[in-house]
Amino acid sequence: MENHAYVIQVSGNGNLHDSINGRFLPAKMKIRKPKWNIKASEMSNKTFNPIRAIVDSMKIEPNPNKSMIRLSIGDPTVFGNLPTDEEVLHAMKEAIDSGKYNGYAPSIGYQSSREVVASYYTGPEAPLDAMDVILTSGCSQAIEMAIGVLCNPGDNILVPCPGFSLYKTLALSMGIDVKLYNLLPEESWEIDLKQLESLIDDKTSCIIINNPSNPCGSVFSKSHLQKILAVLVTHSCLFYSFYFIQVFPGSRYYPIAPLSTDVPILSCGGLAKRWLVPGWRLGWILIHDRKDLFGSEIREGLIRLSQRILGPCTIVQGALKDIINNPSQEFYSSTIHIMKSNADICYNSLSSVPGLRPVRPSGAMYLMVGIEMEHFPEFQSDVDFTERLVAEQSVFCLPATCFEYPNFFRIVVTVPEEMMVEACNRIQEFCQQHYEPYSNHIIQDIDCDK
Numbered sequence: 001m002e003n004h005a006y007v008i009q010v011s012g013n014g015n016l017h018d019s020i021n022g023r024f025l026p027a028k029m030k031i032r033k034p035k036w037n038i039k040a041s042e043m044s045n046k047t048f049n050p051i052r053a054i055v056d057s058m059k060i061e062p063n064p065n066k067s068m069i070r071l072s073i074g075d076p077t078v079f080g081n082l083p084t085d086e087e088v089l090h091a092m093k094e095a096i097d098s099g100k101y102n103g104y105a106p107s108i109g110y111q112s113s114r115e116v117v118a119s120y121y122t123g124p125e126a127p128l129d130a131m132d133v134i135l136t137s138g139c140s141q142a143i144e145m146a147i148g149v150l151c152n153p154g155d156n157i158l159v160p161c162p163g164f165s166l167y168k169t170l171a172l173s174m175g176i177d178v179k180l181y182n183l184l185p186e187e188s189w190e191i192d193l194k195q196l197e198s199l200i201d202d203k204t205s206c207i208i209i210n211n212p213s214n215p216c217g218s219v220f221s222k223s224h225l226q227k228i229l230a231v232l233v234t235h236s237c238l239f240y241s242f243y244f245i246q247v248f249p250g251s252r253y254y255p256i257a258p259l260s261t262d263v264p265i266l267s268c269g270g271l272a273k274r275w276l277v278p279g280w281r282l283g284w285i286l287i288h289d290r291k292d293l294f295g296s297e298i299r300e301g302l303i304r305l306s307q308r309i310l311g312p313c314t315i316v317q318g319a320l321k322d323i324i325n326n327p328s329q330e331f332y333s334s335t336i337h338i339m340k341s342n343a344d345i346c347y348n349s350l351s352s353v354p355g356l357r358p359v360r361p362s363g364a365m366y367l368m369v370g371i372e373m374e375h376f377p378e379f380q381s382d383v384d385f386t387e388r389l390v391a392e393q394s395v396f397c398l399p400a401t402c403f404e405y406p407n408f409f410r411i412v413v414t415v416p417e418e419m420m421v422e423a424c425n426r427i428q429e430f431c432q433q434h435y436e437p438y439s440n441h442i443i444q445d446i447d448c449d450k
Contacts, residue, residue, distance in 0.1 A: 047173040050165050051402040058387050062394035069415070069423045072398045074214065076276050076365060076414040082338060084276040085331040091322030092315065101318035107306040109135025109284075113317040117284050120324050121267075125258035132287040134302050137312045139241070139270035139283035144170050146239045146266045146285055147206070149301040151176045155205040157239075158196065162368070162405035164214045164241075177203070180404060185359050185370065189218035197231050206239040207232060209256065212247065215403050215410040216368050217343070217361025219247050222254045229260045241268045246332075247363035248340040257288040264289040266298075271316070273365065275323060276335065282312045282320070339365055342413035342420045349424035355435045356427075367411045368400065375435050382407050392433075393426035 153175030270283030357370035400408035
């Protein structure tokens, strides 16, 4: 029997009136009510962001006697000490005033804008042209599209640990399994290559390399990248994500694409961190495939995926040439100097704190600090440690459990210098108050020997 929804009204004679069919029904007749069965989709149920889940469940109640210092926010614009270049703002104003960019653009971006990105990243060993560039709504959409075009439900991808949580969030929502390969803090967060290779199987559809790293702030050497490629050369694809190409003096960033013609690469990036405009939401995918191993399918697949939301902001696309090409070298140098100075302050200060093991970063905007939990027995985890740090010192750092790497916490080094100094002093004071040279069971063993 079909289940219909009716509009029912009561007539003056006490009978029910079916206003759709114009029939009168006896007043005592029971009307079958339709049963609603509305459920969230499988994709929404599988979507899980560990950072939000952990942070939202934390008791973040700062000490009312101390101003809050948030070293957790991965947005370089928050504190106002890292503004974008005036030329970038001028380019946006001109694009708006021109009136040329108020309509829809092609889903993969304007041809002229893709030419700008191709020209910026092309080189003799890894040439690019506009057909190798897909513009996206931020780097996050680039990552989603890259995973979506390479993977099917039931496949697996390999992602770094610790690593940016979005990779896993996106993959699991698509029914794709995630395997974690280890980064080694004692090796400046290089990849454990033997363990990486052991994870690869016939269901592995892509491997994500994040360099420079969020959350580690590490930058891979050329020799390490070559070793990675040696592992991957027999496999079908590599999806490579760089966060932004800011490295500190004394280090050097090597793009991976020029180092191999045998491994096809989708390289994802965007304006967010290098040009300090994360809210403008413009990113890109670069297709490096000099031996045509992707064939036409991957390019055509990316174009089809781009048509789901019709691409990034047209105003930013219209200004892209001047945004990318016009900022002064002083703008980039100043940004790097501030981040490097804060990273040095933080590393040098916390290196002398008993119970902490900071790992010196080489770029990006992050620093990871290990916690020797055996010397802080009153805390059950890095989440507990960071909660109490907020409660007592009003300093909030992300527990590295958010990146599936417990017993560490992440510091963002984009805050004003005086705030970084104050935060490090408070962290030091906190550790001095809670540090125990020996755990209780070791003390008991010593006492028993007497």
